[in-house]
Amino acid sequence: MKLLIVEDNIDLLESMKKILSDEFEVDSATDGEEGLFLAFQNIYDAIILDVMLPGMDGFEILKKLRADRIMTPVLFVTAKDALEDRVKGLEIGGDDYLVKPFQAPELIARIRALLRRSGSLTIEHTIRYRGIELFGKEQEIKVDGTPVRLTIKQYELLEYLIQNHGKILTREQIYDRIWGFDSDTTVAIVEVYIHHLRKKLEAYGYHKDIQNVRGVGYILKEFKE
Template sequence: MTAETIEEQIVRILIVEDDKRLARLIERVLREERYTVDIAHDGESGLDLLLQGAYDVAVIDWMLPGRDGPSLCRAARAARLPTALLLLTARGQIEDKVLGFESGADDYLVKPFAFEELLARVRALSRRFNPNLGNDELRHGDIVLDLRSYTARRGERRLDLTPTEWRLLEYLLRNAGQTLTRQQILDYVWSFEHDVQPQMVDVYVSYLRRKLNAPGEADPIVTVRGIGYRLEAERA
C-alpha cells in the first residue's frame, strides 16, 4: 500500500443528505480529494453512523427525514464526539444560523454552494478538530506510525503490518486511553462492511499484539472484558 492510499484513511467524512443526487456529487468531489466517505440519507441512519465516533467531519443537511440536522448536532455534542459538524441548508437568515450554531454545528454553508467552498471548509474543519492531520506521524510512547512513508515502528524495531493491522493500530492510536467497543473497531477498520463478524476484531488484535510486543516489552493494548479494547494511556 502506498503513501497515497494512507491519505484516504486520514480523514473520514460522513455525509447525511436526503437528496441522493447531491449526496453523490459531494461524495465524488470528496473522494477525488482522497477522503474516505460514507453516506446516510435520513436522520436516524445518519445518527447511528455518527455515534460510532469514526468520523473526523460530518456534512449534515438541515432538513432530513426523521431527525433533522440540528437534532443530529445536539446528539453528537451530548455524546461528546470530537467530530467537526458542517450544516448544509437553504436557510440563510441570521436567526437560522444562530440556531444552527447553538445546536452544536461548527460551520454553516448555505445552498446553493460552490464545491470549492465546501472543500475549503472541510479542510479547515479537519485541521482544526484533528491535530494529527497536520502531522506526518501518530505517536504513543515508543509506538510510531509514519503517515507519509506508511511505516510503523516500536522503538527502533520496524513493524511489518498488513493494511488491516495498520488501520487497527491507527484507530487505537487516535483514541489512546479510550475504551473502544468491538463494534466501533469493526466499523472503523472494516468500513461498515456487512459480511465481517465482530469476532474478527479479537483475531486481528491478537495478530497485532504478536507483532507489536517483543519479549520483555509491555503490552499496551488492554482487553476490557465484555466491551472491547483500549490502548493504555501514556504514563506521566
C-alpha cells in the first residue's frame, strides 16, 4: 500500500516516514507544489497533508484534488490550537485530522482507520468473542447473530477490548489507542464510551463482561456470579 506525506518540517517528515515505512510504501514532498504534482501523478491509498506549507497550503491542495475527482483519503496534520483549520479541513473534503504533537501509535491508528473506511485495508478474518462477531471490512457487528448498530468510536473501542480480552487495559491505553492526543477530549471520555457500549450490549447479557479494574481501567472477560 502506498502513502504520500506532504510536510515541510524535515525532522517530522523523516520521523513519519520511519514510522510508516515498515508497513507502507511512502512518497514525500516538502512543499505544496511538489505534493500536488505527486498526488496527480501517482495513485495513493492515503495522503498525510500538513496545513501550513510553503507555496501552496494543504487546503488549496485538497481543493484541487477534489475538483479533479481524486477522492484519496486525506489526513490533515494541524497545530494543536488550530481549531478553525481542523473544521475547515473537514468541511472542504478532508477525512480526518491529527493534532501536533502526536505519537507513533496515534499516527498508525489514524491511517489504518482511514484505509478501513475506504476499503483499502481489510481484516482477513472476523474477530470473535463469545457470541460477539466483528466484521472488519464492513465495520459491522453481530451479537448472538443479531446486527447491532455502533458508532465508529464504539466499534473501535469494542474491537480493542476484544483484541485484548483477558488483559487489563488502563484508561490511558484505551484513550491513546482510540482518541490519541486530540486536545478536544480528555481521558474521561473513556468512561463515557464504556458506559454507552455496555448499554448497547446489555440486552444480550454481555455488558457485565466489560469489567472495571478499580483505579486502573477495564478488562474484557466472561463475568461469573
